[in-house]
Amino acid sequence: MSKAFGARLQDAMRTHGPLCAGIDPHRALVESWGLSYDVAGLERFALTCVEAFAGRVAVVKPQSAFFEVFGSRGLAVLERVLVELREAGTLTILDAKRGDIGSTMSAYAEAYLGEHAVAPPDALTVSPYLGYGSLRPAIDVATRTGRGLFVLALTSNPEGAGVQHATRDGESVAGSMVHGARDDNAPARGRGELGSVGLVIGATVGSAVQDLGLDLVEAATPVLAPGFGAQGGTVESLASTFGPARDQVLASSSREILGAGPEPSRLVAQTQRVVESLRG
Ligand SMILES: O=C(O)c1cc(=O)[nH]c(=O)n1[C@@H]1O[C@H](COP(=O)(O)O)[C@@H](O)[C@H]1O
Numbered sequence: 001m002s003k004a005f006g007a008r009l010q011d012a013m014r015t016h017g018p019l020c021a022g023i024d025p026h027r028a029l030v031e032s033w034g035l036s037y038d039v040a041g042l043e044r045f046a047l048t049c050v051e052a053f054a055g056r057v058a059v060v061k062p063q064s065a066f067f068e069v070f071g072s073r074g075l076a077v078l079e080r081v082l083v084e085l086r087e088a089g090t091l092t093i094l095d096a097k098r099g100d101i102g103s104t105m106s107a108y109a110e111a112y113l114g115e116h117a118v119a120p121p122d123a124l125t126v127s128p129y130l131g132y133g134s135l136r137p138a139i140d141v142a143t144r145t146g147r148g149l150f151v152l153a154l155t156s157n158p159e160g161a162g163v164q165h166a167t168r169d170g171e172s173v174a175g176s177m178v179h180g181a182r183d184d185n186a187p188a189r190g191r192g193e194l195g196s197v198g199l200v201i202g203a204t205v206g207s208a209v210q211d212l213g214l215d216l217v218e219a220a221t222p223v224l225a226p227g228f229g230a231q232g233g234t235v236e237s238l239a240s241t242f243g244p245a246r247d248q249v250l251a252s253s254s255r256e257i258l259g260a261g262p263e264p265s266r267l268v269a270q271t272q273r274v275v276e277s278l279r280g
Contacts, residue, residue: 005148006194012058022254033262052267054088064096079119099127106137123148132180148196156202156227182219189220198222203233216245229256
């Protein structure tokens with residue numbers, strides 16, 4: 001892998017537009033596609049998504065939980081999804097929100113991002129609520145293997161602000177994530193690239209980025225912005241929330257796109273509509 005994740009993501013966003021299509025096989029969605037809610041239905045749903053998204057969007061983000069529901073057979077489907085997308089040259093973010101003390105984090109890092117990972121995504125979502133420093137093993141492995149991380153900073157759910165806006169010595173919890181990412185992304189910033197430590201900041205957080213004084217441009221961080229579409233995030237809210245950092249933002253949408261299935265051509269058309277709205 002010649003380029004680091006941040007640079008590969010930038011290239012993919014330039015080529016395909018700033019959309020991350022989520023694969024979230026909710027029971028209701030799977031059944032609305034006329035599929036049974038079992039491993040066979042999961043597999044059909046997920047591989048239809050791969051067919052529709054591969055080569056057409058910058059990034060695809062499978063949500064691990066919906067595959068874990070079906071145990072090891074569900075995880076086998078997830079691995080197939082990750083491998084097929086990699087073979088198609090489409091970047092993947094595995095949404096598993098891992099986070100633990102450093103020694104356990106090392107094992108998560110090797111499992112998902114290491115040289116011997118079974119079906120590694122290009123990047124992994126991680127939860128930093130044991131402290132940004134607890135993520136160090138994952139940052140080190142990702143740096144070594146050219147992969148990336150997305151660290152939760154300001155999540156799209158209404159409960160997030162109570163924790164993430166809290167301050168100590170004048171720095172908010174979210175601010176500590178931005179500062180951690182800024183320091184880890186410094187070498188990439190020096191090369192004029194985005195770094196490989198991204199942040200998750202919901203498309204629904206309103207003016208929180210400005211209110212908390214978060215400098216995302218200085219942090220050279222890619223931003224994964226879930227909540228676009230089904231949770232109410234819009235093109236306008238992305239512009240007002242992210243301001244000068246708008247070009248770093250990868251909008252993420254699952255249900256709004258998946259609701260167009262099961263016909264692959266309708267999924268493709270809906271995906272293209274969303275990409276066009278984001279490019280406009
Ligand atoms: O990390 C995420 O992707 C994520 C973070 C966050 O703050 N909010 C959030 O909704 N997500 C994920 O984004 C997806 C939301 O999908 P839709 O609301 O259907 O577009 C789910 O897989 C969530 O787990």
